[in-house]
Amino acid sequence: MEAEYLYHYFLRLADTSLTMSQRLAEWCGHGPYLEEDVALTNISLDIMGHANLFYQLAVEISETDVSVDDLAFLRDVDGFRNPLLTELPRGDFAYTMVKQYFVDSYSLLLYRALSESCYQPLADVAKKALTEVQYHHERSHEWLKRLCMSTEEAQQKMQKALDELWFYTSELFESDEGMIYLQKQGIAADMESIREQWHSMVESHLIQCQLILPESGWVATGGLQGEHSEHLGYMLAEMQFLQRAYPGCDW
Amino acid sequence: MPVSATQVESWLEAVKDPEIPVISIKELGILQSVTIKAGQVRIDIIPTYSGCPAMYAIQDDIKAVMEQHHISQFIIHVSRTPVWSTDMISEPGRQKMQAFGIAPPVAKNQDVVCPLCHSTHTTLISQYGSTACKSLYRCQDCLEPFDYFKCHAPVS
Incomplete structure (x- = not known):
């Protein structure tokens, strides 16, 4: 049972990174200027590296003969366990940066906690990912400040992005039975503690940027159970096309 | 005569980082160890960045180097x-990096x-440069833009 819980937990971590990375990669050639284009795709590459490491953990624990590529390219929408936030279309630059800042803050706190996991391979991967996420977080926080202190139009776009994305954030901290079991074993992170830390950090940053926190309202959920928005299907259609059309293709 | 670990390590000096072709993987800290057990050579390497395509x-x-020396029993x-950090880059490696036109990492x-x-x-012009491990800088005196190898301190 523990192996199955672990497998699903690693997929949660890996799928979150993979969908995040794929959306960032869509910016290739569309960044607002060259350096930013390069930054977006570099970060996409780092996060794809994290997805790869988490998939490896899943492969190592799996009882079937499954590969990292199988997990990334041959599962359908209902097999993916990422939160809905990371599958949302990339939107404009403000939307991408607000989403990035939310997820970087989440990853920073989560990987810090997972560095202490008693499951050593997971702690090793978290430590590695953390060195990179620190850079990502610094950058998305800088963009948050820069855009909010910029023109009125930029501020409006940031507020609009915040209003749209805010209700997707609570799903980041959801747990299921397996995750709660793993947390009790000292393997998984305590999501309630991550939620508190995230809100305390993110809300103070948003207020410093003079953004207005949306009132409570509708809240996204479902990713952990494999229930997704229509956006994930389109993303997978593009991302998985090659492996589906040419199974086992390698170069 | 059986090959020694030191011998293999010296052969591997020829393996350079594809992005910085003057520095060997040993000088960068990617090559961690060479061990020989029951006639089989084991080479341990670690990635710089999680998504580094150069791996x-x-x-x-x-x-290619192992085959060139007719070694077939290796993994x-x-x-x-360990988690790679820029502290693993050797002093000769840092000097070669600088001579190549890339500013080595500093605290x-x-x-x-x-x-x-x-x-x-x-x-600093941009925190992200031509590869994941570099930032883009500009010199205020000679006005040249240049790559800076980002500092990756070990996580405490």
Whole structure:
């Protein structure tokens, strides 16, 4: 049972990174200027590296003969366990940066906690990912400040992005039975503690940027159970096309 | 005569980082160890960045070097530990990096030195550069833009 819980937990971590990375990669050639284009795709590459490491953990624990590529390219929408936030279309630059800042803050706190996991391979991967996420977080926080202190139009776009994305954030901290079991074993992170830390950090940053926190309202959920928005299907259609059309293709 | 670990290590000096072709994987800290057990050579390497695409090229280059020396009994193991940090770059590696035109990593509160005119009067243009491991800087004195190898301190 523990192996199955672990497998699903690693997929949660890996799928979150993979969908995040794929959306960032869509910016290739569309960044607002060259350096930013390069930054977006570099970060996409780092996060794809994290997805790869988490998939490896899943492969190592799996009882079937499954590969990292199988997990990334041959599962359908209902097999993916990422939160809905990371599958949302990339939107404009403000939307991408607000989403990035939310997820970087989440990853920073989560990987810090997972560095202490008693499951050593997971702690090793978290430590590695953390060195990179620190850079990502610094950058998305800088963009948050820069855009909010910029023109009125930029501020409006940031507020609009915040209003749209805010209700997707609570799903980041959801747990299921397996995750709660793993947390009790000292393997998984305590999501309630991550939620508190995230809100305390993110809300103070948003207020410093003079953004207005949306009132409570509708809240996204479902990713952990494999229930997704229509956006994930389109993303997978593009991302998985090659492996589906040419199974086992390698170069 | 059976091959020794020291011998293999010296052969692997020929394997350079594909992005910085003057520095060997040993000088960068990617090559962690060479061990020989029951006639089989085991080469342990670690990635610089999680998504570094150069890891594939590096493994191919290691294979080529081993085959060139007619060694068929070897495995390359990509290890998760230790976590790579820029502290693992050797002093000769840092000097070669600078001579190649890339400013070597410095601690956060220190000035990045222009690899061309050695001025400390430099500014960050973009935190992300031509590869994941580099940032883009400009020298305020000689006005040249240059790559800076980002500092990745070990996580405490």
